[in-house]
Amino acid sequence: MASEQRGAIILNELAAKGSPQNDAPYPATAVAANLAQPTECSKGETLHSIPMVLNGSQDNESRYSVFTESQKRAIILSGSFCGLLSYMSSSIFYPAVDQISRDLGVSSSKINLTITVFLITQGIAPTMIAEFSEKAGRRPAYILCFVISIIANLGLGLQNNYFALLFLRILQSAGSCGTLSQGLVGDCIVSAERGKYIAYASVSMILGPSLSPILGGVISQKAGWRWIFWFLLIFSVAVFIPIALFLPETCRKVVDNGSIPPPWVCSNISDWRRFRNRASRGIPVDREKQIELHRNYRLKIPNPISTLTVLSDFESALLLVTLSFAMACYYAILTNISKTLYNLYNFSNVQISLAALSIGGGSILSSFTIGIFLDWNYRRHAKRLNLPLSRDYQMDLSNFPIELSRLQVGLPAMLLGALGAIGYGWTLSSDISVAVPIVFLFIVGYGITATTQVLNVLMSDIHPGQFAVAAAARNICQCLVGAATSAIIEPMSTAMGNGWAYTTLAMLFIFSLTGPWATMRHGMEWRKIKSEKGQ
Known part of the structure; x- marks a missing residue:
């Protein structure tokens, strides 16, 4: 009876209009059927699965996505696996920096410059790729990225001088496709389940920086640093062929x-x-x-204006500032970990790579637990507002406190990541067992990965229809800040000491949390004002 009363209140409204995001509306007959047939979701809650019964026949065309649950998981995991190449390319030769500098006869700071320019290009290039994918489709964008990566890795395996290395690393970075998996999530998944699925899309972002230093350390130590790029070439070809043959278009x-x-x-x-x-x-x-x-449909040169529009949005800017400082802490630790552990504990390349597994372990745990918390909190707010939930239809978020729902989970995790960076820095300044900084690396991995996941989901929610572009805006901020941090962390640690260097970065991160806090309180109001202005 309670379901029927609630249905009577919302039936006409949901049947009459869809989401302002051009998402599928709730058909009247489907809403009525949904209210009568709840599906158990978790203890004390239900997630309604609306059957497609319209005019007496099964109609899948009004759903948000016609792909099945297993197809959605396969599509998003495939896209994430493609992105693994981009994230691995970024950090796979961190353990081999000293070896490369000796072989090419240049300083380690010049080799670190190749990391900096890689991150700068990795920040800028996806603004073009994302816009291209929104117009031409995800598949042509993936194919373009893989062709560029294959050519670059072939050249990197053959080159033997510093300037060729620098140029080809820029080209290699231009083929980055890590942000496209976020577009796949937006294409196929409604807001009620994005927390869970963003974990699948984030697998590459987590495993790439975590596993690539281990692979780089082992390969450079056993076969030489050039085999790092031969490995990337083989990997890119092996992934490209099945993606070209089987990944469906979802844009x-x-x-x-x-x-x-x-x-x-x-x-x-x-x-x-x-x-x-x-x-x-x-x-x-x-x-x-x-x-x-x-x-x-057009295949044309992309225009990055869409990404700049996202960057200029006030609500987005507040979130991206916080993301930037979070990634500053993350990249500072990853960039300097090789030299720090070598100098303090006399670790080999392989030992450094194994120590870096702790940050990856925290990231993996965060990836799947935070997604569960995000979806649970979304359902909690929907239940509080007596709104129906569906795996097949996108809710109108104009009157839903999506910022509050996401950031109630995100803010504690952000603070945890900042405190972990402070703890890591001061343990390096003390004569202490290596186990202690490794524990703090785990905390940093958990907190900062949770930060990126929460902000990724929220950016998709507040920029409907621009999923890959929103991810590119996030990417440009984190990569440019990461590039700057990679360049300054070594002289910063030398001048200030590890403790104060990481404390400075972490305090900037903590101060930036005022942005998400204000967004949590006023975000829905800002969205309404923006909607009234027709933006």
Whole structure:
């Protein structure tokens, strides 16, 4: 009875309008069916799975995405695995910096410069790639990135002088595709479940920086540093072939919710098979929608203005400042860990890589636990407001406190990451067992990874229809700050000592939390004002 009363209140509103994000509306018959058939989600809560019964027949076309749950997981994990190449390329030769500097006859600071320019390019290039993927589709963007990476890794394996290394590292970074997996999440997943799925998309961002120093240390020690790039070449070719053959197009401006066949340039074997199977089951294609999407489809030079628009948004800017200082702490630790552990504990390349596993362990744990907390808190607020939840339909967030929902989970994790960086810095300044800084590395990995996940999800929520562009805006901030931090952390530690160097960065991170705190309190109000202005 309570469900029916609640249904009577919301039925007309949900049936009459969809999300302002051009997402699928709640059909009236589906809402009524949903309220009568709750699906158990977690203790004391339900997540309604709205059946597609319209006019007496099964209709999948009004759902947010026609892909099944297993297909969504496979798509997002595949995209994340592609991004692994980008994140591995960034840090895989950290343990080999001294070896490379000796072989090329240059200082270690010049080799560190190649890391800096890599991060700068990795920040700027995705602004173009993301905009390209929003117009041309995710698949053409992935193919372009892999072609660039393959050419760059081939050249890096063959080069033998510093300037060739510098140029090819810039080219290698231009092929970064790590932000595209965030676009896949936005294409397929509603806000109610983005916390869980963003964990899948973040796997590459976590495993890349964590595993690549281990691989780099082992490869450089056993086979020489040039084999680092041969390994990346083999890896990129091995991933590129199945992605080119089987990753379906998901961009909503190209295939809508996956029910419209993509243009031939975006098609592959999985698309052809999927639409053939849909036709055999009597599921028609909306020809008017297909003609409209194909008419608007363009392969053209991308314009980064969309990313700049996201950066200029006040709410986004507050969040990105916090993200930037969080990543400053993270990159400072990763960049300097090799020299620090070698000088203090006389570690080998392999031992340094194994010590760095602790930060990866914290990141992996954070990736999956924070996603669960985010989805739980979202459901809690929806239940408090008597709003229905669905895996198949996107809720209208204009009157939902999405900032409060996300940042109630995020702010404590942000503070934990900052305190972990402070603790790590001061343990390096003391004559103490190596186990203690390793514990703090784990805390840093957990807290800062949680920060990036929460802000990734929130940026997707407040920028509907611009999922990859929002991820590119986040990426440009974290990479440019990471590049600056990588360049200054060594002289900063030398001048101030490890304790004060990391405390300075962590305090900047803590002061920046005023931005998310203000967003948590006033974010929904700001979104309404922006909506009224038609932005």
